[in-house]
Amino acid sequence: MMQPAALKDIMGDRVPGGLDLVRLIRDGLPIDAIDHVMDGGWLSAVELDRIVLPRRTLSNRRKTGRLTAEQSDRLVRVVRLLALTAETFGDREKAARWLRRPTSALGGEPPLHLLDTDEGARAVENLLGRIAHGIAA
Template sequence: MAHTHALDIVGGESALGISIRSGRDLIAAVRHGLPVKAVEHVLDTGRMTLAELDLVVLPRKTLSHRRKIGTLTADQSDRLMRAARVIAAAEDTFGSKEKAATWLRRPTTALGDETPLFLLDTSEGALQVETLLGRISHGIAA
């Protein structure tokens, strides 16, 4: 399945509490709302900081509220999976979590001197980052 690495970034089956065997399963899980454990896993593994999560996925105050409820909303879940998908693509492209983290946090000329991670707050921004990662992975000048 194409989203295997992205699922690992949010903690996989242990964090999600369900088995994701297909893209349809993932869509259903996102629509239902992912467990807050998925966010905790992203934070615990250093894939995103609380400040980055605040800008890209959901505000800290909202996260505190969602912790009490136990799940994210569908929109929050969608933003989390979008970020996880791009982080996974960066890790695959650069071959390591550390190199990907550095690239995601550095302003990039090909993105108008924007920091790739901070473009993930919109689907269009994520698409531009994913397109650039595709170009890099295929050796096309960025």
């Protein structure tokens, strides 16, 4: 399981771990979690729009200052996989290239494109586990 430090690297210092994170997700993450991910260069605006939440919705969420529980859960799922990919490849740039390149082990899809669903994220996570353990991907 990924350590909370990996989430903090991507989302900022205020990310708790364990059940505290569950509570925070249920309450809705502050909108600055999105800003931190984008400002850190982890996701582009287009990728965020496609995977986490549409730009119009983001604009509306900025007015309230918080994401919904569902949006928060989706963001944490994506961030968890971004961190796991960086950890697996040991280099953020290699991880970024791998995430955006079509992969035959994922039906020709770029791994990043699959992170919009839980099943897609699981497929990416399983593939990363195989890569980390030296099993042919």
